[in-house]
Amino acid sequence: QCAGMVGSEMRQIMANSTPMLGTERGRGAGSKSLFGGKVYAQPLRDVWPDLDRKAPIHRWVTRERFSFIAGERVVTIEAKLGRSVAFTTYLPELVRWMAGRAEEAGALLVDEVVVDNILVKDGKVVGVKSGGDVLEANVVIDAEGVNRLLLEKLGLADPPDPRRLALGVKEIIRLGDRAVEERFGLEKGEGLAWLLAGDVSKGIPGGGFIYTMKDAASVGIVLRVSDAASAAEGGALKEHVSRMVEWLRLHPYFKRYWEEGDIAEYGARLAIEGGLGYVPKRLYWNGLLVVGDAAGLLLNTGYTIRGVDFAVASGKMAAETVLEAHARGNYSEAVLSAYETRLKSSFVWKELVKHRGIEDVMSDTWFFKALPAIIAKTVAKLFEADYEEPTMLEAIKEALEEEGTPLLLAAAKLLKAASQL
Ligand SMILES: Cc1cc2nc3c(=O)[nH]c(=O)nc-3n(C[C@H](O)[C@H](O)[C@H](O)COP(=O)(O)OP(=O)(O)OC[C@H]3O[C@@H](n4cnc5c(N)ncnc54)[C@H](O)[C@@H]3O)c2cc1C
Structure with a gap:
C-alpha cells in the first residue's frame, strides 16, 4: 500500500513476488507531480538498468550554470561537465513510466483514491481507509509526499513548520527543440541546469531555476515559506509569487532565451527546504514504513537539488525490507527496523548528515x-x-x-x- 512516485518504484520491485497495491489520489500516476526538472540517474538505474534507453529522458545535463542577479547586472558561471550524471524530464512523465513498468510486472495501481487514514489496531498498522473502504495490508508504505497529513494523524510527524518548507512556482515555456539548443548554446540532445540567486527571490532565501527540456524551458522560483510570509507581512514582499516568475521571464538578461515561446503550463507546489530537519519522528513502525519526501529525504545545497533520486532509493530500500519481512512472515517493528538500518548506511542519509549544517546557511538572508x-x-x-x-x-x-x-x-x-x- 503506497502512493505516488516512490510507490511506482516499489511496485516495480515487489510486483513479481508480493501482492502489491498502490493508491494515488490524482487521476493516473504522476497527475499530481511537479518538480524543477533534473534527476540524478544512477539511483534510478539501480532499479531500472535499462533506464537510459527506456525512460522519458529529455536531455542529459552536460552544462551547469549559476547566476547571481542584482538588478540588471548578472554574473554567470558555467561549467561544461566531463560526464553527465543527471537528466532532465517532466516528473509526471517519469512517474507514469515508473508506474507502467510496475504494472507490466503485475502490480496493481488504483487512482482517484484518497487515503484518509492509516488504520491502527492493537498498536499495529493494519491497512488504510479511503471513504467507506478499508484496504487491509501487512505493511503500509507511506509515500504521501511533503504534506504529511496521514503521518500527522498518527502523531508520527509534526504539523508543517514554515521554516522547513519552500514554495515552488514554475512555468513551462515551449520553444521547439532547435530553439532550445540554439538559445542555450547546447549541442543536440545536451541539457542545461541553471540555478539563480539574488533579486530573483527578492533577497528572500530561495532562488530561481531554469532547466532545458526537449523542446521547452522549465523556469521557476522557490521561496522559503517562513521568510516569504514575514516579508509579505512586513511589506517587503508586495507581489504575488506568480509575478516573481514573470519578473524573471521579462528580465533583460534572461528574456532572450524564451522570446516568442509559449507558456504551455504553470503550477506550484511545496518542497522540503532540505537537510535533516524534516525527518519524521519515526521512519518505521509496527506495519509501517515511510519513504521519499514524507520521510524528509531531500537535499538542497543551493546549487543542486536531490529529491527524486532520494525518493526512489528509499523506496527500493523499503521494498527490500518488505520482501524480507514477507519471506519471514513477520512484519513486526523489529523486522521492519531493517529499513532504517539500510537507509542510515546508504548514500541518501550520508548526504543529509554531511550537509546537515545547510539549514543555517539557507536561512541566512546575507547569501540571498x-x-x-x-x-x-x-x-x-x-x-x-x-x-x-x-x-x-x-x-x-x-x-x-x-x-x-x-x-x-x-x-x-x-x-x-x-x-x-
Ligand atoms: C518546485 C520544486 C522543484 C523541485 N525540483 C527538483 C529537481 O529538480 N530534482 C529533484 O530531484 N527533486 C526536485 N524537487 C523535489 C521532488 O519533487 C520531490 O523530492 C519528489 O517528488 C518526492 O517524491 P515522493 O514520491 O516522495 O512525493 P511526491 O512526488 O509528492 O508524491 C506523493 C504522491 O502521493 C499522492 N498522495 C498524497 N497523499 C495521498 C493520499 N492521502 N492518498 C492517495 N495519494 C496521496 C500525491 O498525489 C502524489 O502523487 C522539487 C520540488 C519542488 C516543489
Missing part, C-alpha cells in the same frame, strides 16, 4: 541578498571602469563596504557555507 550584490558590484567595478580599474582586492573591499559587510565576516560566512554545501 548581500552576496549576489557584492559579486555583481565587484565585477562591475572591474569591468565598468572608463580609465582606472581597481585591483581585485580593492573592488571586493569597496563592494563589501557598500553592502555593509566587513571582509572577515564575509570570509567566515563563505567558509562556513563551503563546509556545508
Whole structure:
C-alpha cells in the first residue's frame, strides 16, 4: 500500500513476488507531480538498468550554470561537465513510466483514491481507509509526499513548520527543440541546469531555476515559506509569487532565451527546504514504513537539488525490507527496523548528515541578498571602469563596504557555507 512516485518504484520491485497495491489520489500516476526538472540517474538505474534507453529522458545535463542577479547586472558561471550524471524530464512523465513498468510486472495501481487514514489496531498498522473502504495490508508504505497529513494523524510527524518548507512556482515555456539548443548554446540532445540567486527571490532565501527540456524551458522560483510570509507581512514582499516568475521571464538578461515561446503550463507546489530537519519522528513502525519526501529525504545545497533520486532509493530500500519481512512472515517493528538500518548506511542519509549544517546557511538572508550584490558590484567595478580599474582586492573591499559587510565576516560566512554545501 503506497502512493505516488516512490510507490511506482516499489511496485516495480515487489510486483513479481508480493501482492502489491498502490493508491494515488490524482487521476493516473504522476497527475499530481511537479518538480524543477533534473534527476540524478544512477539511483534510478539501480532499479531500472535499462533506464537510459527506456525512460522519458529529455536531455542529459552536460552544462551547469549559476547566476547571481542584482538588478540588471548578472554574473554567470558555467561549467561544461566531463560526464553527465543527471537528466532532465517532466516528473509526471517519469512517474507514469515508473508506474507502467510496475504494472507490466503485475502490480496493481488504483487512482482517484484518497487515503484518509492509516488504520491502527492493537498498536499495529493494519491497512488504510479511503471513504467507506478499508484496504487491509501487512505493511503500509507511506509515500504521501511533503504534506504529511496521514503521518500527522498518527502523531508520527509534526504539523508543517514554515521554516522547513519552500514554495515552488514554475512555468513551462515551449520553444521547439532547435530553439532550445540554439538559445542555450547546447549541442543536440545536451541539457542545461541553471540555478539563480539574488533579486530573483527578492533577497528572500530561495532562488530561481531554469532547466532545458526537449523542446521547452522549465523556469521557476522557490521561496522559503517562513521568510516569504514575514516579508509579505512586513511589506517587503508586495507581489504575488506568480509575478516573481514573470519578473524573471521579462528580465533583460534572461528574456532572450524564451522570446516568442509559449507558456504551455504553470503550477506550484511545496518542497522540503532540505537537510535533516524534516525527518519524521519515526521512519518505521509496527506495519509501517515511510519513504521519499514524507520521510524528509531531500537535499538542497543551493546549487543542486536531490529529491527524486532520494525518493526512489528509499523506496527500493523499503521494498527490500518488505520482501524480507514477507519471506519471514513477520512484519513486526523489529523486522521492519531493517529499513532504517539500510537507509542510515546508504548514500541518501550520508548526504543529509554531511550537509546537515545547510539549514543555517539557507536561512541566512546575507547569501540571498548581500552576496549576489557584492559579486555583481565587484565585477562591475572591474569591468565598468572608463580609465582606472581597481585591483581585485580593492573592488571586493569597496563592494563589501557598500553592502555593509566587513571582509572577515564575509570570509567566515563563505567558509562556513563551503563546509556545508
Ligand atoms: C518546485 C520544486 C522543484 C523541485 N525540483 C527538483 C529537481 O529538480 N530534482 C529533484 O530531484 N527533486 C526536485 N524537487 C523535489 C521532488 O519533487 C520531490 O523530492 C519528489 O517528488 C518526492 O517524491 P515522493 O514520491 O516522495 O512525493 P511526491 O512526488 O509528492 O508524491 C506523493 C504522491 O502521493 C499522492 N498522495 C498524497 N497523499 C495521498 C493520499 N492521502 N492518498 C492517495 N495519494 C496521496 C500525491 O498525489 C502524489 O502523487 C522539487 C520540488 C519542488 C516543489
